[in-house]
Amino acid sequence: MKRSNAAKFAAVAAASMLALTACDNAADDGSGDGSGDGDAASELKVGLAYDVGGRGDRSFNDSAFRGLEQAAEELGVQTQDFEPADGEPDSAKEERLTTMAEEGYDVIIAVGFAYDGAIQSVAPEYPEVDFAIVDSEVEGIDNVTSLVFAEEQASFLAGAAAALTTEEDHVGFIGGVETPLIHKFEAGFVAGAEHVNEDINVEIDYLSQPPDMSGFSDPARGREVAQAQYDRGADVIYHAAGASGNGVLESAVSNDFTFIGVDSDQYVNAEDAQKPHVLTSAIKQVDVSVFELISAAAEGDVEGGIQRFDLSDGGVDYTTSNEESIEPIQEELDALKEQIVAGEIEVPTQP
Template sequence: MKRSNAAKFAAVAAAGVLALTACDNAADNGGGDGGGDGEVSSDLKVGLAYDVGGRGDRSFNDSAYRGLEQAAEELGVETNDFEPADGEAESAKEERLATMAEEGYDVIIAVGFAYDASVQAVATEYPEVDFAIVDSEIEDIDNVTSLVFAEEQASFLAGAAAALTTEEDHVGFVGGVETPLIRKFEAGYVAGVAHVDEDIEVEINYLSQPPDFAGFNDPAQGREAAQAQYDRGADVIYHAAGASGNGILQSAVDNDFTFIGVDSDQYENAEEEQKPYVLTSAIKQVDVSVFEFIRSATEGDVEAGIKRFDLSEGGVDYTQTNEEAIAPVQDELDELKQQIIDGEIEVPSQP
């Protein structure tokens, strides 16, 4: 492992700037040095750095954690996960990844496009470490794999579901931070609504603007935005707002409107009193991509470059766990899904 910048980051490590919450999955989840019920044993040490909101967002980060947890249990790898600090600078992300590399992690996974610059800076300093980044496209670095998704396709199905179930012909979208990635969610959702009925009104709100990423971790603000959309007439609201979506879901309960989740199955993760309000979720299999990347590392078969997951291979989809709610529109959604897969519907990735 390359140590050329050891001095650069030694003070950081010694001072404990990594003082984030490191959760040892090996201890918590029966992973670690190949013990427990793992199917195989591996000497790999895997670290995962969360995006804004961290574990417990019931969405993007939790999906990544499930993949890490599965790797600990089934592959016997040693794993740790690391929480970001609220409002942290870009330098903190770079320091986190570099310190992990210095501490001997063989595989480092950065969750979220906010790590793009940090991954590019650190990966070139540690060519023997396999890096992955979720939701950002990095090419031409031999030890970086980009795990990206066709979010717009799943969002199109979310929009169609909203349009098929609204009683007011008025629906909403709440984005966490107005970035190109989240605008992909918006674009797909609006297109899905219009495909069903172009006369349906769509409310659109973002909780923050770059470089302020607080919109991904502000449930109170999410709740306020959803309340405002409801007050203007929206009776189905879809979000791509990370942990802020927890506030949007609570607003759905308080006001009796329909909620559409994102990234993870938010029906499964909801409290019992919240479940009836969750129509579906536009999911992307971050957990599967994380697990498969780690498995490829245990087999010495990591491929750098961009790996894209879409509807055709199950990388994105809509959920059907709230069977009673989704059943009346499931046939229509499945038909639209197949049309996207067959290329009959081309979903836009920009609004």
């Protein structure tokens, strides 16, 4: 799979928004309008293993699912998704990938850095299978494609949006689990907020520490920490906490503060009563990268190695679905976006 240009990325992203209903097992036949030979595509079996929190997080996992679903509908490939168990050991991830390979899946996609060790262990044993992992850089294994994103760039725009809309000069960041990946979200958010207002107060909390990954799947804890940040004065809160972010949004509604989502467009996914509280979301197009990988596999053209996506190609961005709220600051955000793409602003990846 070759790196997409911005136009192609945008086109696939737009198409993926049409795929929002459930798809559990196999697509019907190869009559979709995807690229490649329909009969060949219909014989392709694709399995996707979710990260902590599973489908329904309105965030990272749901984005991956949309890409899988789009491939089933447009390419006619056979698909199956697999949920993790709460608190499962790393060995369970390895067993899951091995079972999928043994059952004849041609493409196996692991969502999340937690699968890094499992991918590195299992993929070399099945060289005929195309493996992919989202959010982890795996090198030196020919049949593994790493799909990685410049989360810090989208988070910078989220931080700028928070600083431009706060009434208290006091904002918050809630990370699910304190890992190097989530540090990228934190670093970008703080840099963006301080770029707009160097004196802004930024609350920072994590819901759990490794090896405890429950911070990505604990909405009650997310709601509790968001309440604490609000009580300390934060009136705009951004999360990078997976399904726990649903609790952050609940707290935003209860306390009437502003919420910034992550990974998926959480305004689109929100309930009607929640939508006014969602300013924007710092998204990464996991769905598009998953669809493009499967499309390349259907054409027999998967390239292993690291595929990087950032603001320049539309791989990450901020959303404008809540037009009423985002329109007053959109010009400033777009100017910052252009400066990042041009290299005039260098966004940190570590706090």
